[in-house]
Amino acid sequence: xxxxxxxxxxxxxxxxxxxxxxxxxxxxxxxxxxxxxxxxxxxxxxxxxxxxxxxxxxxxxxxxxxxxxxxxxxxxxxxxxxxxxxxxxxxxxxxxxxxxxxxxxxxxxxxxxxxxxxxxxxxxxxxxxxxxxxxxxxxxxxxxxxxxxxxxxxxxxxxxxxxxxxxxxxxxxxxxxxxxxxxxxxxxxxxxxxxxxxxxxxxxxxxxxxxxxx
Amino acid sequence: xxxxxxxxxxxxxxxxxxxxxxxxxxxxxxxxxxxxxxxxxxxxxxxxxxxxxxxxxxxxxxxxxxxxxxxxxxxxxxxxxxxxxxxxxxxxxxxxxxxxxxxxxxxxxxxxxxxxxxxxxxxxxxxxxxxxxxxxxxxxxxxxxxxxxxxxxxxxxxxxxxxxxxxxxxxxxxxxxxxxxxxxxxxxxxxxxxxxxxxxxxxxxxxxxxxxxxxxxxxxxxxxxxxxxxxxxxxxxxxxxxxxxxxxxxxxxxxxxxxxxxxxxxxxxxxxxxxxxxxxxxxxxxxxxxxxxxxxxxxxxxxxxxxxxxxxxxxxxxxxxxxxxxxxxxxxxxxxxxxx
Numbered sequence: 001x002x003x004x005x006x007x008x009x010x011x012x013x014x015x016x017x018x019x020x021x022x023x024x025x026x027x028x029x030x031x032x033x034x035x036x037x038x039x040x041x042x043x044x045x046x047x048x049x050x051x052x053x054x055x056x057x058x059x060x061x062x063x064x065x066x067x068x069x070x071x072x073x074x075x076x077x078x079x080x081x082x083x084x085x086x087x088x089x090x091x092x093x094x095x096x097x098x099x100x101x102x103x104x105x106x107x108x109x110x111x112x113x114x115x116x117x118x119x120x121x122x123x124x125x126x127x128x129x130x131x132x133x134x135x136x137x138x139x140x141x142x143x144x145x146x147x148x149x150x151x152x153x154x155x156x157x158x159x160x161x162x163x164x165x166x167x168x169x170x171x172x173x174x175x176x177x178x179x180x181x182x183x184x185x186x187x188x189x190x191x192x193x194x195x196x197x198x199x200x201x202x203x204x205x206x207x208x209x210x211x212x213x214x
Numbered sequence: 215x216x217x218x219x220x221x222x223x224x225x226x227x228x229x230x231x232x233x234x235x236x237x238x239x240x241x242x243x244x245x246x247x248x249x250x251x252x253x254x255x256x257x258x259x260x261x262x263x264x265x266x267x268x269x270x271x272x273x274x275x276x277x278x279x280x281x282x283x284x285x286x287x288x289x290x291x292x293x294x295x296x297x298x299x300x301x302x303x304x305x306x307x308x309x310x311x312x313x314x315x316x317x318x319x320x321x322x323x324x325x326x327x328x329x330x331x332x333x334x335x336x337x338x339x340x341x342x343x344x345x346x347x348x349x350x351x352x353x354x355x356x357x358x359x360x361x362x363x364x365x366x367x368x369x370x371x372x373x374x375x376x377x378x379x380x381x382x383x384x385x386x387x388x389x390x391x392x393x394x395x396x397x398x399x400x401x402x403x404x405x406x407x408x409x410x411x412x413x414x415x416x417x418x419x420x421x422x423x424x425x426x427x428x429x430x431x432x433x434x435x436x437x438x439x440x441x442x443x444x445x446x447x448x449x450x451x452x453x454x455x456x457x458x459x460x461x462x463x464x465x466x467x468x469x470x471x472x473x474x475x476x477x478x479x480x481x482x483x484x485x486x487x488x489x490x491x492x493x494x495x496x497x498x499x500x501x502x503x504x505x506x507x508x509x510x511x512x513x514x515x516x517x518x519x520x521x522x523x524x525x526x527x528x529x530x531x532x533x534x535x536x537x538x539x540x541x542x543x544x545x546x547x548x549x550x551x552x553x554x
Binding site: 018059061062063064065067068071103105108111154155156158159182183184185187188191 | 306307308310312374375378379380381382383423424425426427430455456460500501502505506531532534535536
């Protein structure tokens, strides 16, 4: 008989190892054993992903490893999610619009940030890549977003960040804006009036948490 | 000492011979809106017309003062010839890869590179453009031609996140694709040399430790680079984006003559690791200062790069299309004053 602790630890390890066969198998087993799916998610998958983000931060894991970890995590989430009980009294999680700036189709960084924010408990609305300025603003309004995160790899596209910020501030929208991507640095972020800048996915999560006071 | 021609100075610099001053030029793309307005040759059309391609490239030499003519303006020429669907872009947007013919988690066999790539896509346009440039600028101005490197080729054929997974799950297929890309690139590069290019730049942003593990770089990518640098029939250099400090020890053994770096990699550190094996090219920030900064900020950054020992003063990455021309001229002024 496998203990609950072993299952949770196994899930965390499967995520760290990027082993999606194992994580799927353990997620199923956790349901069979009657383990609360929320606990399996938080103390299994998310714990593993937190370790992944540490390893990424200290440059022991790189994009290939993280993508496999994400595959393993999502494989378990797909199994656990239908069984999660919705807690109506829980505090509403912050909502984040995420996308790649206009003219830019490089979305690997955006997808990493998205995943890390999801793991950190944010609700993500992914508007994709090559996203026009108006779409960011419209979506932020429609979704009553708390945060808007914009990424760019191309020097041409980084220039489409400022108009998003200007329009949101012009409308007095509450959403705070975080920018990131290869050509961006904190000076540039400050100059265009962004509320935050993340040099990588891990830092983006910290900045997001600070901005919404979580 | 007899004055060196621009070509002699660049060649001597790359081959670690003493020169009077560091060349100032770009090994990455040079098409900017200012230059398009001056020449009246605009993207995207300039990518498809040898005369326009040549004239816009020459303008970076004549109007800015870069000491080389550099083509092309995108990282799609070879990938298009290899079957990738591309998007043309517009006046301020580079042509880019849209479709990936081999995108599949389970690798499709790629086989050995054998087809005649030189007649495909825009490759004949590039070869023709080099001849036009040579006619117009004469023998003394060096021509630099760039193309996507093997990891970037594989990521174009396969799609980048799929390729990333292959670094762990499908090492054998990964190696086949890298070899295929390398062989295609070698054939193209040697044709560029034959057409008159003086220097070939391997541009391999996807090989950056911003994406892949430096250990994988050393074990998987470095042997491919060794093969490339052995087979190229002319002076060749390598450009990788991002902070590449962690792969400098591997790059020391790559066999290229020069390494083009961004501002995220420190010139001093790079020089210390590379020793006399590769010359450093860079590393003025194409985004922070050249695009978004002032003439003075670019000037200061150039002086710092020269003080740290950069061998060739150059933008750290492709020029942003909206880079003001005066910020490019700041590079020429800084180099001239530094060596006065």
